[in-house]
Amino acid sequence: MAVRIDIDALRDAAGADVCAAADELTVAGQPAEIDPVGGGVTGVIHEAGQPPCEVWVGVTADGFTAECDCAADTDLCAHAVALTAAALADGFAWSSTATPRSDTAVDPRVAELTVLARALPARRLAALVAEWAATDPGWESALRAQAGHSASRATADHDGS
Numbered sequence: 178m179a180v181r182i183d184i185d186a187l188r189d190a191a192g193a194d195v196c197a198a199a200d201e202l203t204v205a206g207q208p209a210e211i212d213p214v215g216g217g218v219t220g221v222i223h224e225a226g227q228p229p230c231e232v233w234v235g236v237t238a239d240g241f242t243a244e245c246d247c248a249a250d251t252d253l254c255a256h257a258v259a260l261t262a263a264a265l266a267d268g269f270a271w272s273s274t275a276t277p278r279s280d281t282a283v284d285p286r287v288a289e290l291t292v293l294a295r296a297l298p299a300r301r302l303a304a305l306v307a308e309w310a311a312t313d314p315g316w317e318s319a320l321r322a323q324a325g326h327s328a329s330r331a332t333a334d335h336d337g338s
């Protein structure tokens with residue numbers, strides 16, 4: 178069943194400070210892309226001087242739900258509001274029974290390792306992933322795909338040398 182999101186109610190709930198920050202992101206063209214996931218929508222927010230944040234919003238049995246990588250202690254961060262605004266501008270068809278990312282079934286071993294990885298500082302985690310990617314072509318193409326780079330770039334670099 179499709180559902181309508183009341184952006185005015187959402188902005189009221191988020192508060193003026195969060196809305197002002199969200200509007201800055203919107204003006205900066207963030208998120209650049211939105212993707213439907215689990216009946217809701219996800220996007221990555223890039224902010225100057227900040228690590229990128231992946232945020233998901235959707236309508237679940239509990240109502241409007243947001244999950245974000247950022248450490249905001251509020252339910253509704255600027256990333257979630259900016260993503261919602263982008264999805265609404267796009268005419269996204271919201272499902273009333275969305276499944277948040279955190280609820281999707283994950284291998285318990287993957288879940289355990291995810292907790293370990295989350296505890297690492299972003300810089301150390303990036304170095305670790307880069308080390309693996311440099312030695313494993315499968316990892317390298319997965320990393321490039323996640324970053325939105327085509328695998329052909331590596332081949333082109335080799336051809337050029």
Ligand SMILES: [Zn+2]
Nearest residue numbers: 245247254256
């Ligand atoms: Zn956030």
